[in-house]
Amino acid sequence: xxxxxxxxxxxxxxxxxxxxxxxxxxxxxxxxxxxxxxxxxxxxxxxxxxxxxxxxxxxxxxxxxxxxxxxxxxxxxxxxxxxxxxxxxxxxxxxxxxxxxxxxxxxxxxxxxxxxxxxxxxxxxxxxxxxxxxxxxxxxxxxxxxxxxxxxxxxxxxxxxxxxxxxxxxxxxxxxxxxxxxxxxxxxxxxxxxxxxxxxxxxxxxxxxxxxxxxxxxxxxxxxxxxxxxxxxxxxxxxxxxxxxxxxxxxxxxxxxxxxxxxxxxxxxxxxxxxxxxxxxxxxxxxxxxxxxxxxxxxxxxxxxxxxxxxxxxxxxxxxxxxxxxxxxxxxxxxxxxxxxxxxxxxxxxxxxxxxxxxxxxxxxxxxxxxxxxxxxxxxxxxxxxxxxxxxxxxxxxxxxx
Amino acid sequence: xxxxxxxxxxxxxxxxxxxxxxxxxxxxxxxxxxxxxxxxxxxxxxxxxxxxxxxxxxxxxxxxxxxxxxxxxxxxxxxxxxxxxxxxxxxxxxxxxxxxxxxxxxxxxxxxxxxxxxxxxxxxxxxxxxxxxxxxxxxxxxxxxxxxxxxxxxxxxxxxxxxxxxxxxxxxxxxxxxxxxxxxxxxxxxxxxxxxxxxxxxxxxxxxxxxxxxxxxxxxxxxxxxxxxxxxxxxxxxxxxxxxxxxxxxxxxxxxxxxxxxxxxxxxxxxxxxxxxxxxxxxxxxxxxxxxxxxxxxxxxxxxxxxxxxxxxxxxxxxxxxxxxxxxxxxxxxxxxxxxxxxxxxxxxxxxxxxxxxxxxxxxxxxx
Numbered sequence: 124x125x126x127x128x129x130x131x132x133x134x135x136x137x138x139x140x141x142x143x144x145x146x147x148x149x150x151x152x153x154x155x156x157x158x159x160x161x162x163x164x165x166x167x168x169x170x171x172x173x174x175x176x177x178x179x180x181x182x183x184x185x186x187x188x189x190x191x192x193x194x195x196x197x198x199x200x201x202x203x204x205x206x207x208x209x210x211x212x213x214x215x216x217x218x219x220x221x222x223x224x225x226x227x228x229x230x231x232x233x234x235x236x237x238x239x240x241x242x243x244x245x246x247x248x249x250x251x252x253x254x255x256x257x258x259x260x261x262x263x264x265x266x267x268x269x270x271x272x273x274x275x276x277x278x279x280x281x282x283x284x285x286x287x288x289x290x291x292x293x294x295x296x297x298x299x300x301x302x303x304x305x306x307x308x309x310x311x312x313x314x315x316x317x318x319x320x321x322x323x324x325x326x327x328x329x330x331x332x333x334x335x336x337x338x339x340x341x342x343x344x345x346x347x348x349x350x351x352x353x354x355x356x357x358x359x360x361x362x363x364x365x366x367x368x369x370x371x372x373x374x375x376x377x378x379x380x381x382x383x384x385x386x387x388x389x390x391x392x393x394x395x396x397x398x399x400x401x402x403x404x405x406x407x408x409x410x411x412x413x414x415x416x417x418x419x420x421x422x423x424x425x426x427x428x429x430x431x432x433x434x435x436x437x438x439x440x441x442x443x444x445x446x447x448x449x450x451x452x453x454x455x456x457x458x459x460x461x462x463x464x465x466x467x468x469x470x471x472x473x474x475x476x477x478x479x480x481x482x483x484x485x486x487x488x489x490x491x492x493x494x495x496x497x498x499x500x501x502x503x504x505x506x507x508x509x510x511x512x513x514x515x516x517x518x519x520x521x522x523x524x525x
Numbered sequence: 526x527x528x529x530x531x532x533x534x535x536x537x538x539x540x541x542x543x544x545x546x547x548x549x550x551x552x553x554x555x556x557x558x559x560x561x562x563x564x565x566x567x568x569x570x571x572x573x574x575x576x577x578x579x580x581x582x583x584x585x586x587x588x589x590x591x592x593x594x595x596x597x598x599x600x601x602x603x604x605x606x607x608x609x610x611x612x613x614x615x616x617x618x619x620x621x622x623x624x625x626x627x628x629x630x631x632x633x634x635x636x637x638x639x640x641x642x643x644x645x646x647x648x649x650x651x652x653x654x655x656x657x658x659x660x661x662x663x664x665x666x667x668x669x670x671x672x673x674x675x676x677x678x679x680x681x682x683x684x685x686x687x688x689x690x691x692x693x694x695x696x697x698x699x700x701x702x703x704x705x706x707x708x709x710x711x712x713x714x715x716x717x718x719x720x721x722x723x724x725x726x727x728x729x730x731x732x733x734x735x736x737x738x739x740x741x742x743x744x745x746x747x748x749x750x751x752x753x754x755x756x757x758x759x760x761x762x763x764x765x766x767x768x769x770x771x772x773x774x775x776x777x778x779x780x781x782x783x784x785x786x787x788x789x790x791x792x793x794x795x796x797x798x799x800x801x802x803x804x805x806x807x808x809x810x811x812x813x814x815x816x817x818x819x820x821x822x823x824x825x826x827x828x829x830x831x832x833x834x835x836x837x838x839x840x841x842x843x844x845x846x847x848x849x850x851x852x853x854x855x856x857x858x859x860x861x862x863x864x865x866x867x868x869x870x871x872x873x874x875x876x877x878x879x880x881x882x883x884x885x886x887x888x889x890x891x892x893x
Contacts (some may be wrong), residue, residue, distance in 0.1 A: 160802030161818065199597070200797070386804070393801040394821075401799040406792040408783065409558035409817035409831070410803070418811055422802040425559075425818050438802070 127207050129243040131265055131322070133177050134236065135168055136229055137253040138185030143374045146500030146518045147473050152184065153373070154253030155191040157439050157456040157474065159385040159393070160424045162402045163194060164372060166201075167258070168251045169210070170400040173201040175261035177249065178208030181239055183232045185215060185225060200403045213239060228343030234332040240325065248328055250321040250345065256381050257318075257369040258391060258398050264363045265322055274327045274358035275350065277301065278320035280365050290316035291346045293362050301360040304350050315362060318369060321345065327358065367391070375516075379471055379496045382437045382454040386420055405440040405457065415446045431461065445480070453485065456501070465505075469513065473501035482523075484511040499523075529661055530641040530719075531570040534625055535563055535649040536583035541766035544888040545866065549588040551764060552580075552649035555849045555867070557777045557786070558817040558832050561592050562764060563649040564795045565786075567599040570645060572791045573657035577606035579635055580649075581628050583613060583621065592796055599794050611635055624736035626729045633726060639719055646715045646737075652773055653712070653761035654786045654793065660755045661716055669694070669753040670721035671745065674714040676761050679705035682769070685738050687711050687754060695752035698743045709754065711738070712761055721750070760785035771864065771884045774830050774847050777815050800833050808839050817850075824854065838873070845881070849889075863887060 141153025148156065154165035165182075172180050180203060184191055191212075197203075198210030213236050217223030226232035233240075233250065240248060247268065249261055259278070268276035279293050287308070293315045294303035305311070323331075331349050335341050341348045354360055368391035370381040384391070393400055407426030412418060417432045426441035431448035438444075442455045445463035453467045458475040461467055465478045470485035476499045478484055484505060485497035495514030505511055505523040517523055535552035545554060552563040563580070570578050578601050582589060596608030611632045622628040625646070629636060636644075643664065645657060655674060664672035673687055673695060686699040686708035699708055725741040734740035746752060760782040762773045776782040787793060800819025805811065810825040819834040824841030831837075832849045838856040847864045854860065855873035862879035865871070866889035875893050879885030887893065 161800075200799075394819075399799040400801075404797055406794055408777075408787045408793070409815045411778075411783070412811040412814050412816065412826075414813045416812055418805045419809055420805065420807045422804050423816070424802040 129179055129208075129245045131177055131247040131249055131261075132179040132181070132240065132243050132245045133168075133172050133249040133251055133261070134181045134183060134233055134240070135165070135251045135253055136232060137165060137182050137191060138188075138226055138232060139252075139254065140186040141254065141373060144378065145375070145516050146498060146503075147375075147378075147471070148187070149518065150187055150501060151190045152186050152188060152253075155187075155194055156372070156378070158256065158372065158378075159382060160422045160437050160439055162400060164256065165191065165195065165253050166400055166402045167256055168253060169195075169198070169201045169203065170398075171257075171259050171261060172249075172251075173203055173401065174398050175259075175265075177261060178203060178205055179243055180210045181213045181236060182210060182253075183213050183226065183236065185232075188212070188214060194403055196403070200401050202401075211239070228341075228348075229345045230332055230335055230341075230349050231343035233328075234336050234343070237329060237332065240329075245325050248323050248325050250319075250323065252319045254373055255318065255369060255371055256391070257365075257367065258395075258400070259320070259365060259367070260398075261320075261322075264320075267363050268322045268361060271300075271361045272359065273300070273361035274324050275353055276322045276361040276363050277350070278318040278365050279315040279362045280318055280369050281314050282316045284311060284314055287311035287314050287316060291350075292316060295362050299361070301354065301362055304346075304354055304360075306346055315364070317346065317350075318365060319346075321350075327353070375471065375496055375498055379454060382471075383435070383452070385422060385437055386435065407441055410438075413446070416444075431463070448478075470497040470499065470511070472499045473503065475502050476500065477504040479505060479507040479509070481508045482506065482510070486513045489513075527574075528641050529573070529575045529643045529645060529716075530639045531566075531575045531578040531645045531647060532629070532636070533563065533566045533570075533578060533580045533647045533649050534628060535580050535586070535589055536622055536628055537648075537650065538585060539650070539765045541768075542764075542770065543767055544886045545767065545770065545864070546585075547888065548585055550582070550585055550649075552582075553586075553588040553592050554650070554764065554770070555832060556652065556764070556770075556774065558815050558830055560793060560795045561589075562652060563589065563593065564599075564793055565652050565654060566647040566649050567593070567596070567601065568791070568793045569653075569655060569657050570647065571599040571601055571794065573645075573661060575645060575657065576601050576603055577609075577639075577641065579609045579611050579632065579639075581611045581632055583628070583631075586610075586612070594796070598796050606640075609635065622735070624738075624740075626726060626737045626741055627735035629722075629737070630726050630730045633730070636719075636726070637723065642719055644717050644719055644722060646713075646717060648713050648763070650764045651712060651714060651761065652764060652786065653714075653757070653759065654788060654791055655714070655757045655759065655761070656791065657716075660757075663755050664716040664753060667751075667753040669751040670718045671742070671750065672716040672753040672755055673742075674712045674716075674757050675709040675754050676712055676756070677705075677758050678710055678761060680710065680763065682763070682765055684763075685711040685713070687752075689754060693754060695746060695754055697746055698738055700739065709756070712757070713763070721745070767864070767884065767886060768882070771847070775828070775845070777830060778813055778828060783815075798833055806839070809837075824856075832867075841871075845884075847884075866890075869893070 137154040141148040296302040410427035413430035431444040451468040459472040462480040538546040688708040803820040806823040817833040823839040824837040834851040840857040862884040
């Protein structure tokens with residue numbers, strides 16, 4: 124087998140649990156979470172890679188990888204199934220004479236796959252995370268990185284000063300390079316937040332990973348350890364400004380918000396034929412709207428059968444909405460079923476969740492402190508006539524007997 | 526199904542489909558919002574594990590080539606075997622193929638080289654989702670040279686029927702039938718033993734005969750050949766005219782035919798396009814319609830089949846229409862009983878109506 128030298132390969136960190144999504148990520152890693160009707164979160168970085176001409180992607184998995192492995196498959200939906208590139212699922216593994224260990228941090232995950240990266244002898248390595256919704260031309264970022272001769276280029280986005288306390292903040296010097304990096308500063312000096320997208324010169328990153336691995340006090344994390352260390356060593360770290368739609372979908376509220384964004388005119392134009400976001404399709408017929416259907420300001424996907432009222436909602440593939448059922452301001456993941464007469468409002472229904480006839484999930488915002496989006500986990504059945512209050516998180520059918 | 530090969534007839538363009546097949550054959554006619562007719566044949570074969578498939582084509586096959594490509598969508602892109610596209614090999618078959626026997630003889634070298642013992646013959650313009658695994662099992666158990674897939678459905682158009690002997694096997698072929706008084710409908714889907722097929726085709730070639738039913742099947746039965754019958758009573762239609770096309774399309778709004786054609790365990794595969802989900806605006810009204818991904822609906826849609834990437838502007842009203850992919854309907858336009866082919870553009874406030882019996886076909890790419 125001939126492996127051609129690559130200018131840049133991508134490593135996608137997809138091992139995180141996404142613990143703040145609770146029941147939704149109990150059985151699937153966050154990058155495998157359905158999003159925006161047609162997609163899963165990982166479709167965004169994978170499509171960005173394909174559209175940017177990066178044809179070799181390592182997907183590092185650890186937490187609940189089975190659904191994700193199956194979804195990514197050979198990478199064919201993203202045209203990544205090429206002879207000299209491809210998409211590779213990389214779980215932790217054991218070497219002769221070693222016990223092997225779990226990935227103990229983002230940097231350690233890459234450290235454990237140094238041999239994989241070396242197979243391609245790349246000049247640069249792009250590090251991505253699988254929990255953001257955005258469209259980005261990594262090729263442009265790579266060009267900026269190479270032209271500046273940087274050791275590392277970090278994609279940054281402008282956030283408000285209030286938000287800046289939640290991010291890794293870059294302070295940029297007059298020469299245009301990063302002077303200081305502060306993780307979640309209480310008093311931010313700048314509003315440029317790291318997006319968790321890095322391009323490293325591979326030789327420098329390789330050495331930094333080895334050094335970091337040997338440091339017993341390190342958390343083996345890019346943001347906490349690798350970047351500050353490189354900065355301290357006087358390496359050139361370039362900020363790459365990104366303008367456009369970028370959302371973290373790590374919490375129930377942010378996942379719901381970002382889904383609602385798909386209904387409006389955001390700068391994330393999914394209809395753009397020049398930058399298609401590709402997804403593995405469920406192979407189902409077009410959706411059917413019945414004679415009692417009323418659908419407004421919503422998106423609906425293949426395989427759905429809708430005979431009720433739907434407004435301000437995002438329906439993934441194969442969702443069923445019975446006659447007289449009402450769906451408002453909700454996100455329904457693939458295969459969710461809402462039986463006749465049931466009401467779902469301000470809610471997220473996990474994959475194959477069932478809301479039985481007459482049940483009621485979620486409620487409109489009432490201005491109270493405790494209000495939140497109600498969430499029904501995958502495969503949960505909300506029994507006939509049962510009520511799921513605002514802000515609830517349902518893991519198990521037994522919690523929602525009538 | 527290692528021992529079965531598929532041959533799909535995709536060369537035919539029905540004159541009665543008019544503008545719909547002006548630049549394509551029946552096989553690549555768009556159907557049910559996101560498919561081409563040939564998807565049903567290729568998916569049925571693929572779902573039965575038949576991975577070696579020859580597709581006979583003759584002319585106007587650009588759209589077919591574009592759609593089928595290497596066969597990846599149906600998992601028939603294989604290192605060994607897999608999909609083979611079969612334009613005419615010889616030179617002595619001039620003009621359009623008169624019958625399927627002629628079409629098979631035109632690619633006879635391919636047929637001779639088929640390594641499998643059994644061959645499924647499948648016209649690409651038949652819409653159904655029969656479980657070929659079950660048909661093939663019955664064919665092999667019966668030991669017959671030929672198994673015909675038959676149905677109780679009685680088409681209005683002229684068709685072939687088979688009468689049955691007491692043991693249920695075929696007795697004789699009835700030609701030019703228009704009612705269901707005798708026998709059962711021959712759907713023109715067959716499973717044949719390769720050796721039986723070659724004998725029948727050799728005789729046709731020697732005697733300069735072209736018709737599979739008249740010259741192969743009838744002769745086979747007359748000479749005492751055994752033909753088994755497999756009854757399939759799920760939804761099955763042949764698309765041969767604009768009226769057939771419109772009727773079958775509208776059947777997709779009924780739960781029964783939809784369930785027959787799209788069972789979860791035998792998915793119908795097609796070329797993917799990476800469309801987004803369909804968006805409905807605040808003003809949208811949609812009822813009793815089948816709507817594919819990638820559409821942007823701001824108007825009223827009733828009793829319609831809407832293909833991928835269609836845009837319907839605010840105030841537009843569509844009733845009993847079929848809009849093929851990427852068609853755009855302007856604000857306030859009104860369309861009834863219209864079949865708009867791909868990439869049609871209807872300007873604001875245009876009013877157009879076809880008849881219930883004879884819908885109006887708007888050719889591909891037209892600007893109105």
